[in-house]
Amino acid sequence: MELIITVKGIHKVYKKRKSKQKFIAVSDVSFDVGKGEIVGLLGPNGAGKTTTIKTICGLLVPDQGSVTINGFDSVKDRNKALRHISAVLEGNRNLYWRLTVLENLEYFAGNRGDSKKEIQVRVNELLTLFQLQDKKYELVNNLSRRS
Ligand SMILES: Nc1ncnc2c1ncn2[C@@H]1O[C@H](COP(=O)(O)OP(=O)(O)OP(=O)(O)O)[C@@H](O)[C@H]1O
Ligand SMILES: [Mg+2]
Structure with missing residues (x-):
């Protein structure tokens, strides 16, 4: 199957503003999405779904790992990758x-x-x-x- 999204080993740590505490929001997440496939991301509150979606959409830069959209790296080739994303629709805080x-x-x-x-x-x-x-x-x- 031709792949449209490849998520490879992404890792995201948030740092608390006033303390030195770190919070691992996403740890070593990898998956592929094929062309024409419909994929849902399920998980309990705080599991890291929004962080993962934001990383795929180029709104967050992962601390480790990479996202490829139709062959374009979401960080190095951000503009070309973003051409293939049409909408970010989610409930609350987007x-x-x-x-x-x-x-x-x-x-x-x-x-x-x-x-x-x-x-x-x-x-x-x-x-x-x-x-x-x-x-x-x-x-x-x-x-x-x-x-
Ligand atoms: N900007 C931020 N700064 C610090 N911590 C954050 C930030 N954004 C998210 N977090 C924390 O990272 C974890 C993952 O959050 P995220 O929003 O990705 O989860 P989620 O799976 O989308 O949750 P929900 O089901 O509630 O939407 C949570 O514990 C959250 O409190
Ligand atoms: Mg969320």
């Missing part, structure tokens, strides 16, 4: 609550490495598509899930 709708869209579009002009056009299209033009300067924290 948006930045203290930023506006517009700022969230610009931030995530910016992560993909698009030019300012491309971002402006795309963000405007999305605001219209999802009928959020009149909410674009609203803090995400002030919106309900349905807004």
